[in-house]
Amino acid sequence: MxxxxxxxxxxxxxxxxxxxxxxxxxxxxxxxxxxxxxCLLACPEACISGQGKxxxxxxxxxxxxxxxxxxxxxxxxxxxxxxxxx
Amino acid sequence: MKTLFNSGHTACAGCGQSMAARLVIDAAGPNTIICxxxxxxxVFSTKYPETSWGVPFLHSLFENCAATASGVESALKYLGKAxxxxxxAQAGDGGTADIGxxxxxxxxxxxxxxxxxxxxNEAYMNTGIQRSGLTPFDSNTTTSPIGPKSTGNIRPxxxxxxxxxxxxxxxxxxxxCAFPLDIQRKVKKAMSIKGPKYxxxxxxxxxxxxxESSLTVSVAKLAxxxxxxxxxxxxxxxxxxxxxxxxxxxxxxxxxxxRFKHLLKNPDELKKIQGIADSNINKYGLKVSVATA
Amino acid sequence: MRExxxxxMAVAKIVQLCKPGVVSAYPITPQTHIVExxxxxxxxxxxxxxFVNVESxxxxxxxxxxASAAGVRSYTATSxxxxxxxxxxxxxxxxxxxxVVMTTAVRSISAPINIWNDHQDAVxxxxxxxxxxxxxxxxxxxxxxxxxxxxxxxxxxMLPVMVCMDGFLLTHGMETVNIPTQEExxxxxxxxxxxxxxxxxxxxxxxxxxxxxxxxxxxxxLNETHKxxxxxxxxxxxxxxxxxxxxxxxxxxxxxxxDAERVIVAMGSTCxxxxxxxxxxxxxxxxxxxxxxxCLRPFPANAIYEALKSIPKVAVVDRALSVGSFAPLxxxxxxxxxxxxxxxxxxxxxxxxxxxxxITKDSIKEIFRLMVVKERQxxxxxxxxxxxxxxxxxxx
Numbered sequence: 001m002x003x004x005x006x007x008x009x010x011x012x013x014x015x016x017x018x019x020x021x022x023x024x025x026x027x028x029x030x031x032x033x034x035x036x037x038x039c040l041l042a043c044p045e046a047c048i049s050g051q052g053k054x055x056x057x058x059x060x061x062x063x064x065x066x067x068x069x070x071x072x073x074x075x076x077x078x079x080x081x082x083x084x085x086x
Numbered sequence: 087m088k089t090l091f092n093s094g095h096t097a098c099a100g101c102g103q104s105m106a107a108r109l110v111i112d113a114a115g116p117n118t119i120i121c122x123x124x125x126x127x128x129v130f131s132t133k134y135p136e137t138s139w140g141v142p143f144l145h146s147l148f149e150n151c152a153a154t155a156s157g158v159e160s161a162l163k164y165l166g167k168a169x170x171x172x173x174x175a176q177a178g179d180g181g182t183a184d185i186g187x188x189x190x191x192x193x194x195x196x197x198x199x200x201x202x203x204x205x206x207n208e209a210y211m212n213t214g215i216q217r218s219g220l221t222p223f224d225s226n227t228t229t230s231p232i233g234p235k236s237t238g239n240i241r242p243x244x245x246x247x248x249x250x251x252x253x254x255x256x257x258x259x260x261x262x263c264a265f266p267l268d269i270q271r272k273v274k275k276a277m278s279i280k281g282p283k284y285x286x287x288x289x290x291x292x293x294x295x296x297x298e299s300s301l302t303v304s305v306a307k308l309a310x311x312x313x314x315x316x317x318x319x320x321x322x323x324x325x326x327x328x329x330x331x332x333x334x335x336x337x338x339x340x341x342x343x344x345r346f347k348h349l350l351k352n353p354d355e356l357k358k359i360q361g362i363a364d365s366n367i368n369k370y371g372l373k374v375s376v377a378t379a
Numbered sequence: 380m381r382e383x384x385x386x387x388m389a390v391a392k393i394v395q396l397c398k399p400g401v402v403s404a405y406p407i408t409p410q411t412h413i414v415e416x417x418x419x420x421x422x423x424x425x426x427x428x429x430f431v432n433v434e435s436x437x438x439x440x441x442x443x444x445x446a447s448a449a450g451v452r453s454y455t456a457t458s459x460x461x462x463x464x465x466x467x468x469x470x471x472x473x474x475x476x477x478x479v480v481m482t483t484a485v486r487s488i489s490a491p492i493n494i495w496n497d498h499q500d501a502v503x504x505x506x507x508x509x510x511x512x513x514x515x516x517x518x519x520x521x522x523x524x525x526x527x528x529x530x531x532x533x534x535x536x537m538l539p540v541m542v543c544m545d546g547f548l549l550t551h552g553m554e555t556v557n558i559p560t561q562e563e564x565x566x567x568x569x570x571x572x573x574x575x576x577x578x579x580x581x582x583x584x585x586x587x588x589x590x591x592x593x594x595x596x597x598x599x600x601l602n603e604t605h606k607x608x609x610x611x612x613x614x615x616x617x618x619x620x621x622x623x624x625x626x627x628x629x630x631x632x633x634x635x636x637x638d639a640e641r642v643i644v645a646m647g648s649t650c651x652x653x654x655x656x657x658x659x660x661x662x663x664x665x666x667x668x669x670x671x672x673x674c675l676r677p678f679p680a681n682a683i684y685e686a687l688k689s690i691p692k693v694a695v696v697d698r699a700l701s702v703g704s705f706a707p708l709x710x711x712x713x714x715x716x717x718x719x720x721x722x723x724x725x726x727x728x729x730x731x732x733x734x735x736x737x738i739t740k741d742s743i744k745e746i747f748r749l750m751v752v753k754e755r756q757x758x759x760x761x762x763x764x765x766x767x768x769x770x771x772x773x774x775x
Binding site: 116133135142146150155156157161163164189192195196 | 400401403427428429431432433434435437438441442443444445446447448449450451453467468471475576577578579582583584585586587588589590593
């Protein structure tokens with residue numbers, strides 16, 4: 001007999017951490033983005049994707065609203081805005 | 087985005103370790119087996135039935151990832167897969183410098199082809215911010231708390247990079263969340279070398295260090311720029327590279343973190359910490375140019 | 380092939396024939412000859428295995444855990460302090476359902492430090508979840524290792540197995556043993572096919588955090604598998620008998636039980652001595668017998684019940700203590716009879732042979748004598764009262 005023993009690869013994606021956000025969420029202005037890729041690299045949730053200028057965005061299903069991306073962006077092209085009730 | 091460390095893990099918002107862990111495994115690639123000690127990373131990324139990991143992942147105990155990794159690497163040698171599959175052993179600072187030191191030393195001495203990554207958030211964070219051998223001097227933790235008779239942790243950080251380097255292994259490096267691409271460069275470089283490798287990554291912990299979650303990268307940068315966390319590489323025992331810094335006074339780094347707040351009005355302690363920074367700068371020859379106002 | 384071999388050499392030989400891919404151990408008396416011989420076997424090119432010299436027993440167990448998790452048959456051996464040092468890894472391996480086989484050269488536990496044989500080390504870890512088998516002689520030690528791998532790696536069992544052999548008495552004793560050929564071993568023991576493992580072709584996570592919502596089921600499954608092992612072990616032993624001609628039950632062995640009025644229950648090499656005394660006393664018309672317990676975990680309560688239910692007087696020999704309470708084997712045996720309609724009139728408890736104190740035929744005869752009068756509670760045999768004082772100062 002076997003009980004809980006192993007986990008399937010990548011199964012954490014079932015856990016949507018978006019509801020963790022209470023205060024703010026990022027807004028990708030997509031005006032001055034130079035595609036430096038820093039937001040994508042630094043996001044602890046791996047929820048930013050994109051390629052090419054003004055083409056990056058975040059996945060609200062997983063974003064915890066930490067604000068690192070907004071702080072990091074060398075062009076201030078990401079703003080933290082108030083999280084609204086959906 | 088495609089990653090081997092998937093979203094949905096339960097790390098704190100802004101966790102430096104989750105950022106670094108993803109950078110490490112994405113640089114290492116899918117032909118990697120990870121052996122991970124108990125700690126924040128393992129707890130928030132592998133809670134049954136969910137795992138963030140897209141590579142084979144083994145968690146055993148708190149102090150034995152270097153030994154289980156040695157077992158995995160030996161198994162791969164036996165199976166004839168040692169050339170195509172990499173092994174990474176991962177642990178926090180406590181799991182590396184304290185309870186895990188014996189297993190790490192044995193692994194290094196035996197010369198296994200394993201990359202050991204130490205995620206240094208400078209305390210036992212998973213159990214509630216207790217002091218470890220890598221907790222910096224004067225840091226306020228729950229087991230080195232401040233009070234009328236104490237200014238915090240009474241010991242400096244254990245010199246892990248030097249201890250590891252003294253084992254005579256081909257590659258030792260420090261890295262930081264401050265420079266994500268540098269983490270990946272060092273991981274890739276380590277993986278191209280045969281034998282034991284060690285990378286110690288400075289990973290800010292917003293909860294334990296008491297800073298805003300958005301400041302993770304900024305705080306890490308200040309640690310480097312004050313000289314308190316030198317970024318260096320040893321190759322075959324010799325200091326081969328270092329990141330040159332623009333010197334900032336240690337107060338710049340200390341004042342953004344709650345764990346050092348008590349020092350700002352204590353010039354004697356500040357002097358001691360500046361002394362640590364200065365000694366690092368001299369020891370590693372971190373070329374200095376004073377930052378303009 | 381029949382050879383006169385030291386116990387350690389015989390075990391090293393059978394382990395070699397089982398072809399583990401990773402062997403890792405840390406030296407501790409009296410296990411050293413086993414791992415030294417395996418190191419020589421590897422150095423001579425007779426075994427294709429990674430021999431990993433570790434810096435402690437905790438790491439030895441961790442190395443075999445990692446190797447087994449990677450899908451490779453692995454082996455380690457230890458004793459006493461080493462077994463205790465690796466205790467948390469031992470529990471870990473069982474909980475992770477990895478089919479590691481380990482030899483424990485059974486030895487006493489410090490303090491006081493003593494390197495000689497009793498059962499305290501293995502018995503102290505009986506709760507860990509490993510299947511625990513005790514050998515009576517060197518031949519049985521050899522055979523149990525081969526059975527152990529086949530048992531451990533069975534797809535429905537997937538449990539680690541500890542083969543216990545009395546330190547010095549069996550590890551360093553000499554016996555003429557039958558070592559099977561490689562072909563015979565290969566026929567009985569196929570290569571290990573892991574149902575779950577660390578494999579980049581099929582990545583999974585082993586050893587996750589399991590919270591109160593799911594932990595109990597993992598432990599229930601472990602416990603249930605031990606019950607399943609109770610059914611499986613005799614079947615496997617029967618297969619072994621067919622293949623190799625040596626008969627084992629795997630769980631227990633009854634010796635001269637049929638009309639016995641007095642039976643001693645024991646584990647390990649002491650059973651050899653008891654068998655000789657039984658033979659001697661039987662010649663004099665005394666109706667005595669032995670019940671050997673081979674498998675301590677899973678505890679074969681039913682088999683023991685059936686074997687002893689009609690025996691009027693039973694004495695359990697323990698070579699370990701559960702300090703402050705009933706002796707460990709005695710407690711399990713008594714529990715097997717509680718509430719049953721048919722049971723022995725008395726089940727006595729004797730402690731002997733701690734720290735290598737010699738167990739002689741006279742010691743056994745003493746037990747057969749004492750167990751008749753009344754039920755004995757944890758009585759020590761061959762104790763030296765002159766070494767016992769009420770005050771510390773008097774010991775100086």
